[in-house]
Amino acid sequence: MTAQPKLPGANFGRLPVKLALGLFFAIALDTALQTIWKRAALSLPANAVTDPVAAALSVLHQPIFLLVGLLIALQMINWLKVLDDADVSFALPITALSYISVAAVSAVWLGEAVTPGKACGVALILAGVYLVSRTDYRTDGVS
């Protein structure tokens, strides 16, 4: 990829298919990982926090944690591929959309509440991530 968009949202018409797929997978993997991780955590004994050793042992007997580990690995590999093709400042605000998809999937699949407060919180975080990532990628003056 040669000409890279300066601002997220710009030049989507020229987005290479490989990059578009990578960004889609980043959001999908984030969403799957977080909601399945939550499902896995719910399978731990109730005293998991006070008895971490027992919790760690029960993790070994839960195949769902294997899936969590696999998703973490896939997510890292996919993210590195995305960064091969795009700036972090372009990719990050787009994948931050997974804050919305995780809330949606957790509401439907896990029955978590969607409240106006949560929606406002996610909106503020999205705006913040957008501002954070649109600043210069390097500030130490070294080229």
Place this chain on the structure above:
Amino acid sequence: MNRTALGLILIVLCSIIEGFAQVSWKMSTRTPERHGWFITAGALCYALEIGLYTFALTLVDVSISFAMGSLSFVSVALLSRILLKEKISLTRGAGLLLILTGAALMGDQA
């Protein structure tokens, strides 16, 4: 301490550990003679974070814990400022403030 408060503390802790992991990996690119050391330190931070986040998930909704994970943006910026002397521009500062406010709002919903 109630379970929700403990979950929120664990999420904040995870975000701080994430900050150390990122700064550690950045340090590895700056100090070639200690490259392996910093990579290992970063990886250990991530391993610890995965464990603590799993506990946090037993206590708090994932829609809240995942969004509050954005606090790592704040910890990365602060730790890079302190340890790597990177600057925080006005725009980035404003963004971090929005993330902080959003995360606080999410915590309040827990």
